[in-house]
Amino acid sequence: MRFAYDTEYRQGFALLRHPEDWANYGLLAALLLAAPFFASNYILGEMAYVLILCIAAMGLMLLTGFTGQISLGHAAFVAIGAYAHAWLMRQGVPMAASIPLAALIAAAAGLVVGIPAIRVHGLYLAMVTLAFAIIVEQLIGMWRGVTGGFMGLSVPRPEMFGLSLASPTAFYYFCLAVAVVVLLGLLNLLRSGLGRAFVGVRDSEAAAAGLGINVKRVKIGAFGLSAGVTGLAGALMAHHIGYLTPDGFTLLLSLELVLMVVIGGLGSMRGAIMGAVVIGVLPVAISRLKAVLPDVVARQFGLELFVFGAILAFFVLFEPRGLNGRWLKLRALIQSFPLYRRDTFRRQKAYMKSERDK
């Protein structure tokens, strides 16, 4: 059992509040830093990919989990970031400038999509973002001069300040560094006034407006910021893929991002990372599993899709707080071992509530 005993005001909102946190996260950081010494190049590549997914999921989590705006079209921002970055690098812009610029371009696109968010919300916003993602995917195919159309666009080799990032180890460290910077940046943002405004808009727009928060500006800002972070992930993704085609940024990627956020547990950055790890590793796990499964099942094309759907349905029905909620329960069980009460996390019984005539 752990008691909060704060002697200073700042302790109340420190990122790492307890000595165990320092130990646990330190251990995690050490493991991640040491990974290249014992992991093969293939595994390092996969880990870099998972880190990129983590960044994208954190971007979406900021929007959906903390500001309450649904987006079913975040693959569009990944695509915009990736193409902007590849195009800028081909024009001779150095990578150190091109990555932030790509993120800014994606953020600008996010601001444009955020404008409908003032007028529509809920299901309607989901449809607007979905439609936007499809339009972007088609436009990439049509705009041959910049994107190479369906023929695709090759991405220059990553190089920063004269150092090549092309080797798996270097690229892994680069992705790790970006992911940590993004995570710390977002966590700090969420402790600031703007971050509290995001949460306020999520929980009650009327109350937020009553407290003097400019709801419209906060919503658009959240869209821009979220799109920027996701675009940053897209820029890194461009190097991971190496050759960009519109097929890489379909609706399925958008839905996978939403899947990560929901499976991880809305409203926590830890959830975004957990969800990204699960969804990133799942295809590899399924392809490994196929070797074990009987041939009739293993040859099936739709298996992956089916498993994705089944996992999502399971979480929506049985654990709406996602992996993060499950983790909190487990931690509470261990910490308060003989005294754990199941009802601490009991879901209240809910009844059908109309959202139509609000």
Added chain:
Amino acid sequence: MSPELALFAQITMNGIAVGAIYALIALGIVLIYKATEVLNFAHGDILVLGAFIAWALIALMGLPFWAALLIVMALMGAFAYGLDALVIRRIAGQPQFSGVMLTIALAFMIRGLVSMIFGPESQSYRTPWSGQSTQVFGVSFANIELVIMGVVLAITLGLWLFFRNTRLGVAMQASSQNQLAAYLNGVQVKRVNSLVFALGGATAAVAGVFLAPIALVDTALWLVTLKALAAIVLGGFGSIPGAILGGLLIGLIEQYAGVYLPHGFKDIAAYLVLIGVLILRPRGILGEAHGRRV
């Protein structure tokens, strides 16, 4: 008749035929939304499943078209009923977002199952009207398009009579307007809602069986869900006449965009309309004006 006018007449006809199918799909989604407030993203996948079963019945087992249509309608109705009774009903009372996520999850599962059972290849089957056409004023129309229009008209009329004149239809209207009041008046709300799902599933099956001869039997057919959403938004969210009108308009807009606009616009026209309507006039053409609906 000049060639331009003939072309115009022909694409208008194509547009109405495709639009009639969109209208049918939109109708099913709106029925389900009005009853349960779940926006059913799995609707297109129920349609795909229906189209594949119809293909299996017609092309593999050699059943006549109408028999296959009836069997598929019954199967998909039962399937949708089960889907609601066993799965979707459990999330009643949770935020709308849960419904979206759950139906997307179900859509993934159905799509995965379909490609596991029927294989990833596209299929096609013959209808009694394949390859036939009728000449009107020197313009030839495919017979299948005329049949589609007739079928959709008949279903719409049938549904209208059903909702007006039968006990069950009135019960469905009642429970979609106010569940508690309907329950207190003796309507078995849970069963009625599942029956609405069954009705939606059956209309999706009809749409699938008639869409397949125009397109192909393929898992990519689920994308019509998104076209239907555009139709629903254009017509006015939650309005049944709006869904039908919107479906026809989206079908027409798509066909005109394919002919008169640069290449590539046909695929995005519906989505441009969706975004435009939501920004400029969120309640659509026939949407109810009262209250805050967006």
